[in-house]
Amino acid sequence: MKAAYISATGSPDAIQFGDAADPVPGADQVLIRVEASSVNPIDTYVRGGVIAMELPTPYFPGCDAAGVVAAVGEGVQRFAVGDRVWTTNQGLLGRQGTFAERIAVDEDWVYALPDSVSFEDAAACALVGVTAHLGLFREAQLKRGESVLVIGGSGGVGSIVVQMAAAHGARVIATAGSEEKAEKVRSFGAEEVILYKTQSIAEQVQRFAPEGVNVLWETRREPDFATSIEMLSERGRMVLMAGRDAQPPLPVGPFYVKECSLHGFVMFKATPTEMRSAAEELSQLMLDGKIRANIGARFPLDQAAEAHRLQESATLGDSDQLCGKIVVNHRMSSST
Structure with missing residues (x-):
């Protein structure tokens, strides 16, 4: 599969794009084919080493994602192949991130996505909504x-x-x-x-x-x-x-x-129970049209470094370039 990843913390230039091993869902994990992810300020802090956390190698940045269940591990009860889902709280505390075509996520951090809510909107609303x-x-x-x-x-x-x-x-x-x-x-x-x-x-x-x-x-x-x-x-x-x-x-x-x-x-210090309660109400609010995504910019996955550069300029440089969330569309190409 393709992924945006880092081998060591650093500036946005540390983000590479290329092939990575396909993840295999373990027990109680859901394999998600990612359609969209998003960028949060904390993603830039972890990538830059400002927040010291244990990171897998290679490490895919990203807390949020939305997509479709491609496979489930032993013990998964709430999801089946083909379900539309979203997730957050990834890429933190030793967990792998979301800037990849497929990700394996503990079922505790996965939530059902209503059919009428787009993958981009779900990814944009995930961490910020919770x-x-x-x-x-x-x-x-x-x-x-x-x-x-x-x-x-x-x-x-x-x-x-x-x-x-x-x-x-x-x-x-x-x-x-x-x-x-x-x-x-x-x-x-x-x-x-x-x-x-x-x-x-x-x-x-x-x-x-x-x-x-x-x-x-x-x-x-x-x-x-x-x-x-x-x-x-x-x-x-x-x-x-x-x-x-x-x-x-x-x-x-x-x-x-x-x-x-x-x-x-x-x-990201909330318990799975607290997170799920907030996430399920957020999904309902999105379904009811009471919460809508505030998307300020879109990038394809192979331009993840540019997405991080824009987020960093808004967070640390007080730039007025960005108004809202940055979405990474995993089906968009850099030529789009």
């Missing part, structure tokens, strides 16, 4: 009618948080970097969008929610806790999913006096 669900419901315990501020509403995770919160009956305000991105965020269900380059986030939030927002979803690498606590309501909850190296000061007094709570989490 992340949004865990953060909003397991961590923040979001309730219908509450208000949510999403920092970065047009991004990969942020766009799903906006949609998921709105679908749950929350009032959503989000930030965006341009009017074009703002229109997209409004289409996802945000009642108000803040153009953060020209508008004060704090002032706009005050107008939207005079008593403060109930949930603040933070995607920036350098959170501003002083301003965030001002924008939170009594017993407001702040969800952190970025800023691995950040060490900003925390105004403890205002934080505890308002009885706020801070929730930091990474989705």
Whole structure:
């Protein structure tokens, strides 16, 4: 089979494309013929060696994939050959990744894909959708009618948080970097969008929610806790999913006096049970049309290095080139 892989961590140039051994599903594993995968910031961190993890050799980057079951190993109970499926949480903690024509995945991390949901949409929504669900419901315990501020509403995770919160009956305000991105965020269900380059986030939030927002979803690498606590309501909850190296000061007094709570989490540490619960609800939301993929760019598998280069420029270089998720279409050729 063909695969995009690395033999050692490094820059996007470390990604090669060529032949790799076909995987054989072991006990309790599903062999998936991959139709589409996607790129996440964590994929670039693992590929670059920023996050040290045990990696197979060769290593296929990628957490997410969608495709069709080609074979099942002994003990598999939930899937059969020909089933449409999606997966996430791959390429991490010693598991092989998804940038290959076929992948063998533990059944615990595989979920049924409704017929009406495309492979590209499923791959684009996988990790970000599970992340949004865990953060909003397991961590923040979001309730219908509450208000949510999403920092970065047009991004990969942020766009799903906006949609998921709105679908749950929350009032959503989000930030965006341009009017074009703002229109997209409004289409996802945000009642108000803040153009953060020209508008004060704090002032706009005050107008939207005079008593403060109930949930603040933070995607920036350098959170501003002083301003965030001002924008939170009594017993407001702040969800952190970025800023691995950040060490900003925390105004403890205002934080505890308002009885706020801070929730930091990474989705790949969720248990299989937690992941499956989030994944099954995500599949239903996609089926119902309440969650739609925010795809910003597409690449064929043999241009995986270019896909990583674009993701890295958006994540670390704050480039405006990317709005949404990068999808890798395994049936697309570089000449398409």
